[in-house]
Amino acid sequence: MPGDSPIMRAYRPEDRAPVVRLLTGSDPWRKLGYGDEDWARLFRTDGIVEGREGYVLEADGAVAGVALLRPKFLMGDYLELLAIAPTARSKGYGALLLAQIEAVTFARAKNLFACVSDFNNGARRFYAGQGYCEIGPLPNLLIPGSAELLLRKTSGPMRKI
Template identity: 30%
Template sequence: MDGTLDVERIELGAEIVVVRRLESDDEARACARIMATSEPWMTLGRGYEASLEILHDPSRETYVARTDNEVVGFVILSMRGAFVGYIQTIALRHDWRGRGLGTKLIAFVERRILRDAPNVFLCVSSFNTRARALYERLGYQVVGELRDYVVRGHSEWLLRKSVAPLADWTTSRGQLAFEPRRDLE
């Protein structure tokens, strides 16, 4: 088992949004269009082709948020590397922003990550003050600033939400997330 969640139904008033793994090229193209035509990705220079490439990266987990017939948002996360539990991208169609879906998607992906890691990481662009305020409201703390990280003149703020140190964390499979070195004791 890779720790992924199956499907989640989110009720937003009269609307039902289903969140599940990305399944098709059509969905990937819809997600790439959302990313390439909205902020912060336009300022960061991420066009359609680059967005599509990220969505097809097999080392990432991508979850789509769908109504009956259309993709309205998505989230990409990484469960590998130094920052296990890194939310690489969260994006909503413009007409779905401010309706609570972003908060619900973050909660969904946090549950996914916290099955296998005690920390959730994400970066937010310095000019994306509304998103940063949301993340801080949800309990994320600024870890540091990465100046001129993606584009000159803008910083990325690294944020973290933590429930335990790595050395104390047991995954959903009953394994320690981090095996401390015993030869140093």
């Protein structure tokens, strides 16, 4: 129903076309050289590629956002991809999807990691506002001349001594 609150749910094979449409031609991936082959590898016709959990944000019956989570990374989870459809940005959907991913992660682990490209100033401000610390640069990780910045949000240390 129009106007219903957006909800996060698990990715389904039928989400593939709207998810790929949402990502195609979108920065930072366009600038990083991602294209159809990459989306086909990650979002397969029979589900998500092995080792990842896929989630979509559904708003008014349509896919408005997508996230890929890799569990068991450095005492936490790694958020491999977070995207809101260009037409649905700046409505609070990114913050909502991220908060729901965090609920998944912090129910089982102490850290959520992500990467953001050094040139992606908008996303850097977005993550800073959601409580993520920039741990440091990983130079030339994806493309020459650009760094991926490792980000971390934590609920505390692993061990109590």
